[in-house]
Amino acid sequence: MPPKSKAKVAKTPAVPVAKQAPAPRLDWPALTPLSPASDLECSSLLPAQILTIPRLFTSSLSAKYVSFLRSLPLTTTPGRPKRGDAVRVNDRFQIDDPDFARHLWEQTALKELVTAGEIDGQTLDDKQRKDLFGGEILGLNPNIRIYRYSEGQFFDQHYDDSNNLMFPQQDGTTVPAKTTWTLLLYLTTCEGGETVFYPDPPSRKAAPPPPVEASPEVGLALLHRHGKECMVHEGREVTKGEKWVVRSDMCVKR
Ligand SMILES: O=C(O)CCC(=O)C(=O)O
Numbered sequence: 001m002p003p004k005s006k007a008k009v010a011k012t013p014a015v016p017v018a019k020q021a022p023a024p025r026l027d028w029p030a031l032t033p034l035s036p037a038s039d040l041e042c043s044s045l046l047p048a049q050i051l052t053i054p055r056l057f058t059s060s061l062s063a064k065y066v067s068f069l070r071s072l073p074l075t076t077t078p079g080r081p082k083r084g085d086a087v088r089v090n091d092r093f094q095i096d097d098p099d100f101a102r103h104l105w106e107q108t109a110l111k112e113l114v115t116a117g118e119i120d121g122q123t124l125d126d127k128q129r130k131d132l133f134g135g136e137i138l139g140l141n142p143n144i145r146i147y148r149y150s151e152g153q154f155f156d157q158h159y160d161d162s163n164n165l166m167f168p169q170q171d172g173t174t175v176p177a178k179t180t181w182t183l184l185l186y187l188t189t190c191e192g193g194e195t196v197f198y199p200d201p202p203s204r205k206a207a208p209p210p211p212v213e214a215s216p217e218v219g220l221a222l223l224h225r226h227g228k229e230c231m232v233h234e235g236r237e238v239t240k241g242e243k244w245v246v247r248s249d250m251c252v253k254r
């Protein structure tokens with residue numbers, strides 16, 4: 001599907017965590033087995049906009065997570081989105097879990113790969129890393145979202161907003177922060193279900209560049225810039241199988 005004009009594109013529906021029924025604390029499975037960071041690479045799917053880390057989760061860890069997540073009370077999208085919100089047809093679970101967000105950041109290769117700033121085999125210096133990620137990196141948004149798309153489900157074109165938050169530190173204090181990049185961690189492979197990005201044309205008269213597609217792959221982490229510089233994107237309809245995604249965001253100091 002061609003991209004809709006930016007003005008017509010919806011934003012990610014905001015689901016204020018505080019307004020959801022209080023979720024029980026979750027007994028997340030241990031984050032093992034994992035491949036060491038030295039075996040993994042962070043590369044650009046679209047320079048300065050989309051990064052991927054294949055096999056961030058091993059296939060056995062991904063399978064363990066899918067069977068755990070299946071036991072959670074996922075909620076199917078309410079039929080009609082609020083005005084201005086994107087049409088999202090999937091099952092979802094959301095939880096504010098600072099400990100899990102920290103484990104996902106620190107125990108997997110994410111922190112090491114992102115803060116080492118080695119992208120496409122090139123090491124970024126501090127300034128380049130700050131410019132790319134929008135500030136001094138703190139970690140992942142504790143607001144964790146789980147999506148399951150079954151056959152026929154999709155997430156219509158939208159862009160993701162940057163959000164302000166107070167980022168929890170391990171000593172109990174918080175730091176003013178904002179989100180700058182979306183993290184999508186795919187736990188399954190399916191048919192359809194590609195996350196498709198529509199880059200802006202370089203000028204008003206220029207032809208739009210071709211869309212950039214990421215197919216769900218077991219254990220693949222995808223990071224994309226959001227907020228002001230977010231590209232319009234969508235999760236295409238799943239045509240066979242199930243697509244499971246863990247969603248969070250990268251947070252930087254505000
Ligand atoms: O599931 C996908 O492929 C896209 C998800 C997405 O765009 C979002 O969570 O904002």
Ligand SMILES: [Fe+2]
Nearest residue numbers: 012159160233
């Ligand atoms: Fe999105």
